Amino acid sequence: MHRIVVLGGGTGGTLAANRLRRAYSGSEAAISVVDQDDRHVYQPGLLFVPFGLAHLEDLVRPRGRQLHQGIEYLVDPIDRVQLADRAVHLASGRELPYDVLVVATGATLAPEETEGLTGEGWMERVFTFYDLEGAEALAKRLEWFDAGRLVVNVVEMPIKCPVAPLEFCFLADWFFRERGVRDRVSLTFVTPLDGAFTKPVASSRLGGMLAERGIELVTEFNTGEVDGAGGRLVSYDEREVTFDLAVVVPAHNGAAYVTRSPGLGDELGFVPTDEHTLRSKAAPEVFALGDAAAVPTSKAGSVTHFEGEILVENVRRFLAGLTPDAFYDGHANCFIETGFSKAMLIDFNYDTEPLPGRFPSSVGLPLMKETHLNHLGKLLFQWFYWHTLLPGRDIPGVHSAMPERGKDRRAETKVETSEEVAP
Numbered sequence: 230m231h232r233i234v235v236l237g238g239g240t241g242g243t244l245a246a247n248r249l250r251r252a253y254s255g256s257e258a259a260i261s262v263v264d265q266d267d268r269h270v271y272q273p274g275l276l277f278v279p280f281g282l283a284h285l286e287d288l289v290r291p292r293g294r295q296l297h298q299g300i301e302y303l304v305d306p307i308d309r310v311q312l313a314d315r316a317v318h319l320a321s322g323r324e325l326p327y328d329v330l331v332v333a334t335g336a337t338l339a340p341e342e343t344e345g346l347t348g349e350g351w352m353e354r355v356f357t358f359y360d361l362e363g364a365e366a367l368a369k370r371l372e373w374f375d376a377g378r379l380v381v382n383v384v385e386m387p388i389k390c391p392v393a394p395l396e397f398c399f400l401a402d403w404f405f406r407e408r409g410v411r412d413r414v415s416l417t418f419v420t421p422l423d424g425a426f427t428k429p430v431a432s433s434r435l436g437g438m439l440a441e442r443g444i445e446l447v448t449e450f451n452t453g454e455v456d457g458a459g460g461r462l463v464s465y466d467e468r469e470v471t472f473d474l475a476v477v478v479p480a481h482n483g484a485a486y487v488t489r490s491p492g493l494g495d496e497l498g499f500v501p502t503d504e505h506t507l508r509s510k511a512a513p514e515v516f517a518l519g520d521a522a523a524v525p526t527s528k529a530g531s532v533t534h535f536e537g538e539i540l541v542e543n544v545r546r547f548l549a550g551l552t553p554d555a556f557y558d559g560h561a562n563c564f565i566e567t568g569f570s571k572a573m574l575i576d577f578n579y580d581t582e583p584l585p586g587r588f589p590s591s592v593g594l595p596l597m598k599e600t601h602l603n604h605l606g607k608l609l610f611q612w613f614y615w616h617t618l619l620p621g622r623d624i625p626g627v628h629s630a631m632p633e634r635g636k637d638r639r640a641e642t643k644v645e646t647s648e649e650v651a652p
């Protein structure tokens with residue numbers, strides 16, 4: 230019988246374990262999932278909490294209940310992985326031997342790594358919406374914030390869902406307009422990137438959307454200090470942005486146990502992984518997906534979902550003695566909430582940047598366009614998350630490989646041409 234241990238019972242660990250359980254009978258494989266708590270959070274919903282559009286009780290479910298019958302679920306922090314012994318050591322002292330290890334322990338927030346961030350003013354005028362407690366505290370603060378300078382700051386990349394801070398800006402614009410105080414609130418987005426987003430077509434479109442809404446964009450700002458008492462962000466090159474209220478996306482690392490596990494991770498605690506097969510570079514029997522994996526695509530639930538399909542196929546091939554050559558193309562997609570009950574959908578992979586057109590084929594949701602239909606898609610996604618994605622079912626018409634049909638490649642040519650002529 231194969232022994233498969235899955236580290237992490239979040240998005241990736243749950244969907245991978247459920248897919249593996251379907252692939253193997255109880256007598257073919259023993260599957261264990263380990264997590265440090267029993268609180269599964271639908272993280273995309275955190276965006277809506279500060280604006281009173283979602284509540285914590287809608288976003289949290291017990292982890293164990295998302296797993297199919299026949300999967301052992303252990304609530305026990307991981308202490309370390311001993312690759313040489315093929316064993317996981319848990320904080321309780323228990324040791325789990327494995328034939329295949331799946332690492333899905335995500336990314337952790339590291340606010341303490343930025344000088345001043347968790348000092349004076351933290352959770353009073355400096356907040357994050359990237360965890361439950363922060364999102365809830367920010368909701369209380371926004372209820373009575375009706376004048377002043379609000380800045381949204383990404384400290385450094387990589388972060389989970391790189392569009393979420395932009396969505397926060399768009400929703401803040403909507404929120405203050407609805408309350409009739411937009412002219413008294415200034416909004417600024419402060420990013421270490423050289424534009425609103427990483428990819429040129431989307432970056433120029435999203436940058437334009439910030440400008441249309443009167444949201445100031447400050448680029449190439451590497452935050453060295455957050456001075457909560459003085460209301461200042463200070464960059465390493467000594468630029469300053471002042472604020473009355475700061476919404477900060479802190480630095481992200483991999484899980485701490487990864488750095489305690491010799492040979493498993495890089496210096497940030499992410500797991501170097503083959504970007505196509507999802508097999509880790511640490512050992513042939515170790516695979517990784519989701520935010521924990523160091524691969525060159527966004528840290529997003531959609532990515533985790535598409536990776537899951539390929540990872541499970543490759544685990545099966547590996548255990549059958551075949552070459553694990555199922556191929557992940559870096560497919561990612563994301564509904565970007567833009568306020569006023571509209572959203573924009575982007576779809577891309579390692580080689581193709583977000584382009585206009587339709588998804589998943591020439592008839593489907595509009596890409597790179599703000600529409601009410603996409604907003605409904607964003608809201609409906611929560612249902613798909615609990616009922617389709619986590620149980621490891623396929624979403625009809627949506628597959629791991631990025632669809633080509635429906636994409637307007639002329640937009641790509643336009644960017645290439647303008648880049649060629651740029652000085």
Ligand SMILES: Cc1cc2nc3c(=O)[nH]c(=O)nc-3n(C[C@H](O)[C@H](O)[C@H](O)COP(=O)(O)OP(=O)(O)OC[C@H]3O[C@@H](n4cnc5c(N)ncnc54)[C@H](O)[C@@H]3O)c2cc1C
Pocket residue numbers: 236237238239240241242263264265266271272273274275276305306307308333334335336358359360389390393484485486518519520521528529530531532533562563564
């Ligand atoms: C505000 C916000 C908005 C987002 N919006 C979107 C969106 O619109 N679309 C989208 O696709 N994605 C979005 N995401 C990103 C998405 O939620 C993540 O990319 C996805 O959940 C990653 O799944 P994962 O399994 O890698 O990590 P997670 O789901 O975070 O799971 C990791 C698990 O590992 C466990 N763990 C860590 N360390 C240990 C340890 N030492 N011992 C035991 N267990 C441990 C954790 O408890 C956790 O359960 C958003 C994220 C945030 C924060």
